[in-house]
Amino acid sequence: MRPQRFRNRAAAEDAPAHAAADSRQAQSEVALALLSLVAAAAVATTPVPPPPSVSGNWSAEAILAARVDCTRLLAGLDVTAKPVPPIGSADSCGAPAPVEVTAIARVKLAPAATLTCSMVAALHHWVTGTLQPLAQSVLATRVTSIANASSYVCRSRNHIAGAKISEHARANALDMASFTYARADLPAGWAQWLGADGKPVAGSFIERVRLGACSDFTTVLGPGADVYHGDHFHLDMLVRKNGYRICQ
Numbered sequence: 001m002r003p004q005r006f007r008n009r010a011a012a013e014d015a016p017a018h019a020a021a022d023s024r025q026a027q028s029e030v031a032l033a034l035l036s037l038v039a040a041a042a043v044a045t046t047p048v049p050p051p052p053s054v055s056g057n058w059s060a061e062a063i064l065a066a067r068v069d070c071t072r073l074l075a076g077l078d079v080t081a082k083p084v085p086p087i088g089s090a091d092s093c094g095a096p097a098p099v100e101v102t103a104i105a106r107v108k109l110a111p112a113a114t115l116t117c118s119m120v121a122a123l124h125h126w127v128t129g130t131l132q133p134l135a136q137s138v139l140a141t142r143v144t145s146i147a148n149a150s151s152y153v154c155r156s157r158n159h160i161a162g163a164k165i166s167e168h169a170r171a172n173a174l175d176m177a178s179f180t181y182a183r184a185d186l187p188a189g190w191a192q193w194l195g196a197d198g199k200p201v202a203g204s205f206i207e208r209v210r211l212g213a214c215s216d217f218t219t220v221l222g223p224g225a226d227v228y229h230g231d232h233f234h235l236d237m238l239v240r241k242n243g244y245r246i247c248q
């Protein structure tokens with residue numbers, strides 16, 4: 001997918017159809033501010049196709065608040081992303097102000113991921129603070145791309161019927177299937193650092209990457225963590241009681 005440029009027109013086009021004129025005006029103004037800020041952080045150059053039609057069922061106030069929050073979270077970050085229309089609703093799957101991300105700190109994310117801005121900000125912190133420093137110090141290279149196995153999906157946890165809603169259904173989770181490295185002699189992925197039990201070998205690059213992620217995300221399920229995460233990484237931002245975190 002080619003990098004894309006924001007279009008200010010998208011701000012008006014993705015406003016909810018039921019919003020009052022005043023709310024829409026205020027929302028558009030804030031959305032324009034968001035677009036210009038996020039665009040400033042982006043390294044995009046080519047035109048973007050028209051945004052998809054409105055699919056969300058959020059109040060204008062909820063969308064506005066989420067976009068203001070998004071602007072604050074992404075200000076100054078090196079991400080290639082564009083706002084997309086609200087998805088779903090507050091009482092089911094969905095997100096009021098998701099973005100479509102194609103690169104984080106110049107690490108390509110392919111295919112593009114649909115995520116909340118808090119998830120994008122956490123990924124940026126992890127890529128710049130953990131992933132690339134470890135790639136440099138342990139492997140003498142840099143990660144050039146992350147294979148996105150899943151971002152926004154309206155589903156329950158682990159696809160189990162009746163289970164609680166997944167953070168994927170809030171655009172607040174990313175599954176990573178592989179990394180690609182700048183060093184030509186390094187195969188993509190992390191199979192080379194997994195033990196016979198399918199889990200990362202202690203002290204290996206991928207184990208250190210996994211442990212580092214546990215300070216940026218509240219849920220980290222690395223390769224081999226359980227039957228649902230045999231070969232990929234799951235990262236999410238679920239807020240639990242008493243600050244409980246999962247790091248496996």
Ligand SMILES: [Zn+2]
Pocket residue numbers: 150168173174175233234235
């Ligand atoms: Zn997942």
